[in-house]
Amino acid sequence: MFTITKEHTTMSRETSLVTAQWVEDNLDTDGIVLVEVDEDTTAYDKGHIRGAIKLDWTTDLQDQVRRDFVSKAQFEALLSERGVSNDDTVVLYGGNNNWFAAYAYWYFKLYGHQDVKLLDGGRKKWELDSRELTDDLPSRAATSYTATEQDHSIRAFRDEAVAAIGVKNLIDVRSPDEYAGRLLAPAHLPQEQAQRAGHVPTSLNVPWSKNCNDDGTFKSDEDLKALYAEVGIDDSKETIALCRIGERSSLTWFVLKELLGHQSVKNYDGSWTEYGSLVGVPVALGDEPGSADEGGN
Amino acid sequence: MCGAKEGGLSLDGVNVAKEAVIQGQVLRGEEPVSNAYVRLLDRTGEFTAEVPTSATGHFRFFAGDGEWTLRTLAPKADPVDTRVVAATGSVAEVQVLVTA
Numbered sequence: 001m002f003t004i005t006k007e008h009t010t011m012s013r014e015t016s017l018v019t020a021q022w023v024e025d026n027l028d029t030d031g032i033v034l035v036e037v038d039e040d041t042t043a044y045d046k047g048h049i050r051g052a053i054k055l056d057w058t059t060d061l062q063d064q065v066r067r068d069f070v071s072k073a074q075f076e077a078l079l080s081e082r083g084v085s086n087d088d089t090v091v092l093y094g095g096n097n098n099w100f101a102a103y104a105y106w107y108f109k110l111y112g113h114q115d116v117k118l119l120d121g122g123r124k125k126w127e128l129d130s131r132e133l134t135d136d137l138p139s140r141a142a143t144s145y146t147a148t149e150q151d152h153s154i155r156a157f158r159d160e161a162v163a164a165i166g167v168k169n170l171i172d173v174r175s176p177d178e179y180a181g182r183l184l185a186p187a188h189l190p191q192e193q194a195q196r197a198g199h200v201p202t203s204l205n206v207p208w209s210k211n212c213n214d215d216g217t218f219k220s221d222e223d224l225k226a227l228y229a230e231v232g233i234d235d236s237k238e239t240i241a242l243c244r245i246g247e248r249s250s251l252t253w254f255v256l257k258e259l260l261g262h263q264s265v266k267n268y269d270g271s272w273t274e275y276g277s278l279v280g281v282p283v284a285l286g287d288e289p290g291s292a293d294e295g296g297n
Numbered sequence: 298m299c300g301a302k303e304g305g306l307s308l309d310g311v312n313v314a315k316e317a318v319i320q321g322q323v324l325r326g327e328e329p330v331s332n333a334y335v336r337l338l339d340r341t342g343e344f345t346a347e348v349p350t351s352a353t354g355h356f357r358f359f360a361g362d363g364e365w366t367l368r369t370l371a372p373k374a375d376p377v378d379t380r381v382v383a384a385t386g387s388v389a390e391v392q393v394l395v396t397a
Binding site for chain 1: 334336341346347349359370371373
């Protein structure tokens with residue numbers, strides 16, 4: 001019987017990230033399951049890495065009635081039907097510099113999957129390398145997957161985000177224009193969503209893109225440490241990462257928790273679409289973090 | 298996939314009056330490049346958004362008023378930076394040429 005614990009070993013680049021060449025060398029290795037998760041849920045259907053299965057973040061990973069994730073039982077049924085076992089190494093990749101692959105990585109960790117990795121650079125790196133994509137659909141035998149209860153040591157909810165103002169590290173990973181309130185969504189999407197623009201007072205703006213090179217691969221550990229030291233992140237405090245709907249902040253969560261080994265890092269998946277629609281909470285506008293007593297009732 | 302038409306992408310369903318649209322096509326010579334990535338950088342050079350090109354090499358952003366830079370990455374090509382000005386209520390059409 002496979003046993004899952006909630007003990008987190010210290011993660012590192014070596015344990016949580018693989019290169020495109022490693023993936024190509026292991027396409028036929030038993031026990032490794034490639035999983036594509038894209039913001040554009042049709043991307044997989046236009047070609048994918050050989051053997052990869054698809055997870056649709058809008059239908060497979062979201063409750064279809066409430067705004068929340070699928071239940072433990074639904075996640076177990078999903079992975080069982082797709083042929084993923086508890087002891088498989090799950091290698092995630094996707095478009096948009098792995099935004100939703102990182103989100104799925106965090107989601108797999110949330111439900112206790114032990115061995116998860118990200119393909120460094122995701123689909124973009126694979127394509128820019130001119131590596132092969134296929135239309136062939138893989139066939140995997142069904143399994144009997146068992147998940148754990150959600151690990152809330154890595155998931156923040158709205159009350160925790162409000163309580164963190166001026167107390168914990170809040171890292172807002174959206175673009176500077178979204179942070180300042182000049183845009184409400186990434187610039188490749190129609191502008192909509194939260195009722196108010198701006199950011200959580202005292203949150204620091206460290207756009208997710210600062211973690212990555214142009215080809216989507218992560219910057220070196222040294223560069224990443226320097227990035228967060230420069231903005232003044234306090235290692236002795238807990239950290240909550242947020243963005244608009246929790247996917248870009250999953251990438252920053254991955255950097256802080258899995259690459260740099262920070263002990264207490266949570267992803268606030270409600271993020272700005274929730275916070276920016278709450279009644280009565282403080283909101284800061286402009287490029288500065290703002291103060292803890294800003295704008296609240 | 299976005300419906301392409303001569304002269305640019307279809308704007309069906311887009312409320313142009315409320316958006317500052319930047320859109321265009323990536324070409325290698327006269328051939329559309331379908332597997333390129335176009336990044337939108339703000340006036341300070343900071344990343345704002347990125348989209349893969351469509352089968353016809355097209356891309357689109359909903360930006361804000363002001364100056365932007367498009368950085369185009371394509372397989373076996375050097376990155377290309379293109380300056381563009383966006384304004385609410387108008388569509389900035391851009392053609393990007395990549396070379397090996």
